[in-house]
Amino acid sequence: MLLQIPFHHTFDCDIFGPLGIVEWFGSSRPIWKAHAPMSAQIEDYYPADIFNRIKEFADTKETPFLVVDTKMVDAAYDELRSAFPIAKVYYAVKANPAPEIISLLKAKGSSFDIASIYELDRVLELGVSPDQISYGNTIKKAKDIRYFYERGVRLFATDSEADLRNIAKAAPGARVYARVLTEGTHTADWPLSRKFGCQNDMAIDLMILARDLGLEPYGISFHVGSQQRDIGAWDAAIAKVANIFERLRSEDGITLKMINMGGGFPGNYVMRAHDLKVYAEEITRFLKEDFGDDMPEIILEPGRSMVANAGILVSEVVLISRKARTSLHRWIFTDVGKFSGLIETMDEAIKYPIYTEKQGEVEEAVIAGPTCDSADIMYEDSKVSLPLNLAIGDRMYWFSTGAYTTSYSAIEFNGFPPLKGYYI
Numbered sequence: 128m129l130l131q132i133p134f135h136h137t138f139d140c141d142i143f144g145p146l147g148i149v150e151w152f153g154s155s156r157p158i159w160k161a162h163a164p165m166s167a168q169i170e171d172y173y174p175a176d177i178f179n180r181i182k183e184f185a186d187t188k189e190t191p192f193l194v195v196d197t198k199m200v201d202a203a204y205d206e207l208r209s210a211f212p213i214a215k216v217y218y219a220v221k222a223n224p225a226p227e228i229i230s231l232l233k234a235k236g237s238s239f240d241i242a243s244i245y246e247l248d249r250v251l252e253l254g255v256s257p258d259q260i261s262y263g264n265t266i267k268k269a270k271d272i273r274y275f276y277e278r279g280v281r282l283f284a285t286d287s288e289a290d291l292r293n294i295a296k297a298a299p300g301a302r303v304y305a306r307v308l309t310e311g312t313h314t315a316d317w318p319l320s321r322k323f324g325c326q327n328d329m330a331i332d333l334m335i336l337a338r339d340l341g342l343e344p345y346g347i348s349f350h351v352g353s354q355q356r357d358i359g360a361w362d363a364a365i366a367k368v369a370n371i372f373e374r375l376r377s378e379d380g381i382t383l384k385m386i387n388m389g390g391g392f393p394g395n396y397v398m399r400a401h402d403l404k405v406y407a408e409e410i411t412r413f414l415k416e417d418f419g420d421d422m423p424e425i426i427l428e429p430g431r432s433m434v435a436n437a438g439i440l441v442s443e444v445v446l447i448s449r450k451a452r453t454s455l456h457r458w459i460f461t462d463v464g465k466f467s468g469l470i471e472t473m474d475e476a477i478k479y480p481i482y483t484e485k486q487g488e489v490e491e492a493v494i495a496g497p498t499c500d501s502a503d504i505m506y507e508d509s510k511v512s513l514p515l516n517l518a519i520g521d522r523m524y525w526f527s528t529g530a531y532t533t534s535y536s537a538i539e540f541n542g543f544p545p546l547k548g549y550y551i
């Protein structure tokens with residue numbers, strides 16, 4: 128059984144990894160083509176026993192749905208903990224808020240990064256203690272801050288004066304950390320900066336104001352962008368943070384205690400990234416270079432890297448067509464789309480490996496979803512080579528879809544129900 132790894136990318140050579148060398152082909156638009164096999168084994172993404180277990184379960188269900196292997200989540204947590212023994216883990220619930228995942232991570236000792244009162248209610252219902260929660264969203268209503276505070280949460284992110292003043296009123300005495308802007312958005316497949324964070328000088332002003340408002344200026348956070356393939360992005364961000372720590376200490380007598388390094392660690396998609404171990408070694412080195420023996424408390428907020436690889440989204444081919452008699456590619460419409468879990472294919476940002484059981488000669492295809500919205504096309508610029516004998520009714524297996532799929536799925540757009548998730 129072969130996995131189709133078929134995108135024509137604008138690859139970064141340094142992250143090309145297992146697919147081998149890339150070569151330029153003269154063309155009206157840039158196309159890179161792999162020398163190495165255009166397909167990979169399932170084992171490139173899943174141990175055979177795990178894949179078989181997921182597949183066996185999937186065979187009993189109607190598409191579309193996501194299956195998450197919780198053993199892989201368990202292992203991802205352990206891997207992160209052993210790679211970063213100096214860090215405390217706050218799982219970013221937004222990546223996959225399934226109770227099965229929250230309960231599993233709670234049992235393993237994780238804390239939680241929470242973005243809304245709804246996520247808060249869910250984790251509290253599952254028995255998470257408020258002192259294991261950080262309200263990481265910098266955009267929040269005053270009444271929501273109060274809601275968190277009344278339930279015992281004492282750790283808040285901020286990146287603006289108005290929000291900080293709201294925190295001072297609604298959560299008196301709480302610990303606050305300022306989120307700074309970071310570079311490296313172009314090397315993250317799902318960038319997060321610009322909307323969140325502020326410049327260094329403003330972060331300093333906010334920490335001083337926090338103290339003056341009776342809050343505890345606790346630390347600095349950043350997020351280098353989700354699916355960040357350039358480990359150097361952490362180097363620049365940590366250096367910025369060190370500078371803020373030092374300026375606040377020497378100029379204002381404020382000693383910050385914590386760095387929240389957010390997420391950004393990778394899932395296994397078509398464009399491969401380094402192993403987590405390499406990230407950890409490098410980032411730990413950056414921290415040691417900048418902080419030496421005076422290491423503050425380190426927080427990580429992994430979302431994607433904790434759950435992405437553990438999930439396989441299973442869909443069915445609804446229709447296959449060509450737009451012209453002479454068309455060189457097909458359109459493959461499937462029963463899952465941008466609005467039912469695959470929103471991260473927006474701008475074709477995240478390229479999920481797609482596997483089908485059919486094998487043989489392949490042809491490029493546009494892959495689109497089932498709704499009446501013409502934005503519901505997952506891959507058009509980066510066409511996917513799928514077997515010519517793929518037929519209506521066949522299943523498509525979207526690998527590494529455990530993160531940001533069920534949680535992004537729309538409610539009833541075109542009447543389609545939200546994406547189902549099964550946790551085995």
Ligand SMILES: Cc1ncc(COP(=O)(O)O)c(C=O)c1O
Nearest residue numbers: 219263353390391428429430431
């Ligand atoms: C504040 C915060 N922390 C952590 C995360 C998780 O990041 P990732 O999924 O890249 O691990 C996000 C993602 O949006 C975030 O906004």
